Amino acid sequence: MASRTSSAISLTKTIIGAGLLSMPLAFSTDGIVVGVIIILVAAITSGYGLFLQAYVSRYTSPGHATFFALSSLTYKSLSVVFDLAIAIQCFGCAISYLVLVGDIMPTIFGSPFWSPKVFWILASTFVCVPLSFLRNLDSLKYSSILGLAAIAYMSILVIFHFFLGDAYVPGERHLVPQSAWGVFSTFSIIVFAFTGHQNMFSIINEASDRSLQGLTSLITTAILASSGLFVAVGLAGYLTFGDLVSGNIILSYSHSLSATIGKLCIVFMVLFSFPLMLHPARISVNNIYQWLISPKESSVEIDDETPLLESQAPSPPIKKTFVPLTVILLVVGYILAVSVKSFALVLAVVGATGSTAISFILPGLFGYKLIGSESAIISRYEKLLKTLSLLLVVWGVVVMVVCLYVSLR
Numbered sequence: 001m002a003s004r005t006s007s008a009i010s011l012t013k014t015i016i017g018a019g020l021l022s023m024p025l026a027f028s029t030d031g032i033v034v035g036v037i038i039i040l041v042a043a044i045t046s047g048y049g050l051f052l053q054a055y056v057s058r059y060t061s062p063g064h065a066t067f068f069a070l071s072s073l074t075y076k077s078l079s080v081v082f083d084l085a086i087a088i089q090c091f092g093c094a095i096s097y098l099v100l101v102g103d104i105m106p107t108i109f110g111s112p113f114w115s116p117k118v119f120w121i122l123a124s125t126f127v128c129v130p131l132s133f134l135r136n137l138d139s140l141k142y143s144s145i146l147g148l149a150a151i152a153y154m155s156i157l158v159i160f161h162f163f164l165g166d167a168y169v170p171g172e173r174h175l176v177p178q179s180a181w182g183v184f185s186t187f188s189i190i191v192f193a194f195t196g197h198q199n200m201f202s203i204i205n206e207a208s209d210r211s212l213q214g215l216t217s218l219i220t221t222a223i224l225a226s227s228g229l230f231v232a233v234g235l236a237g238y239l240t241f242g243d244l245v246s247g248n249i250i251l252s253y254s255h256s257l258s259a260t261i262g263k264l265c266i267v268f269m270v271l272f273s274f275p276l277m278l279h280p281a282r283i284s285v286n287n288i289y290q291w292l293i294s295p296k297e298s299s300v301e302i303d304d305e306t307p308l309l310e311s312q313a314p315s316p317p318i319k320k321t322f323v324p325l326t327v328i329l330l331v332v333g334y335i336l337a338v339s340v341k342s343f344a345l346v347l348a349v350v351g352a353t354g355s356t357a358i359s360f361i362l363p364g365l366f367g368y369k370l371i372g373s374e375s376a377i378i379s380r381y382e383k384l385l386k387t388l389s390l391l392l393v394v395w396g397v398v399v400m401v402v403c404l405y406v407s408l409r
Contacts, residue, residue: 001208002138004218010137010276011050011196011203011222013144016151016229017273018100019193021266023230024158024237024245024252026189029182031174032235038183038190039230045395046194047223049363052389053200054215056366059374062210065201067362068287074369080291082362087284089354090198091329094277097270098124098337104263118338124271125334131275132326137199138206140275147272150265155233157262158249162236167253171242188403192355193230196222197363198280278333282325286318289325352403360396364389 002010027035057065059073067086071079101124106116131143161167177183204210207218237249246252250266253259318325367389372378378386 002136002141002203002206003208004214006138006141007203007207007218008221009141009144009148010199011218012225013147013151013273014199014276015194015196015222015226016148017193018097018266018270019189020151020230020233021154021248021250022186022189023193023234024241024249025247026186027234027238028241028243028245029177029179029186030190031176031178032238033175034177034183035190035234035238036231038187039227039234042191042194043223043227045392046191046197046359047219048388048392049197049359050200050219050223051216052363052367052385052392053197054204054212054219055385056363056370057201057204057210057215058212059370063205065204066283066287067201068284070362070366070370074366080288082357083284083287083291085354085357086198087281087288088350089358090277090279090281090284091333092350092354094274094281095333095337097274097277098128098333099340100270101267102337104267108260108263121334121337124274125330127271128274129330131272132278132330133323134275135322136206137202137276137279140272140279143272143275147269150268150272151229153265154250154262154269155229157253157258158233158240159236161253162240167240169241169244171244173239173242184402184406187399188351188406190230191399191403192351192359194223194226195355195359197358199276202279202283278326278329282322282329283318285325285329286321289321349404349407352400352407356396356400356403360392360399364392364396368393 026038030038053065056070060066060069067082068079071082075082098121102117102121105120105123131140134140203218204215207215209215233249237245237252241249241252248266250259250262253262368386371385371389372382
């Protein structure tokens, strides 16, 4: 069982990823005031989605909470669609990490071989492959600690240079956005920066304290830490470079030892994030595979007569498929990473749909369907939670529409 500290590290590391480095760019379009407001809104909505996952996990057998299990209790006909969205989103994100490694490492060390990008992507197997074969998130706590250490260094680098003033670049700095389109163009950076929902059920299953109070405290800690870091790095980077800041704040600094170490920290961060993305992708791919070979047994519908825990379909076993699925995902992921020149649009579309579904729509639907379903009389508190769950679904749809419009425009 994972300790509270281990669970907090896993959730915080899952949330804080490459999105941190793009926060100053978001502030450059949103302005200081609106940028902070959007971060707070994103923190609240994402935090509520995580809370709903913790709340509805009690409707499943202890230690077996998954998107599949909740789908079997609520919307069984859509369970495979939900898993497909999770698999594509998490797998696509994992591949993007490999591509980022291939883009950054040649700028630091170069390569003596045929293609620097391909060489460094393949070299990442020495880190990514062993970590990908660890079966649970608690086993990844030490790599997550190293990833958080890399994040801490990059954050200190940005904040330190801001206070030192040695990297100051003349440029426009605004309190409010100069155009609505500018806000829309970077809206997804902030909203999706808080996405950690893909691993939340695994964290719940492995947690030593699965009480709602304990899980709520865990979520609050992770969200507050993430929010504080996003605001600090976003403001420090924006105030340093103004509207001339690049999409990756570390790459904005002139060549120096500290900036080079910062680039290495980016690589370490994404390498240690890779297995955190592969973990939920593997679970969802396994669910889809089991659904394909036994569609009639994949899920059951909740009714008014059968107790919830008895009506729940067990999550498909992954023990026998763990190794082959891991090998397949790694091989396909690396082939795509070294062969696809640019899939930015694909990732943007997948992010707009997959991340929105995982963070807002699915938790909201689960909460609206399950909260209060075990009793004939619903309390005011449960009614409030159901209403907020429905509003979270609406928020998710709005986010999806806005982000898809920006991506396809």
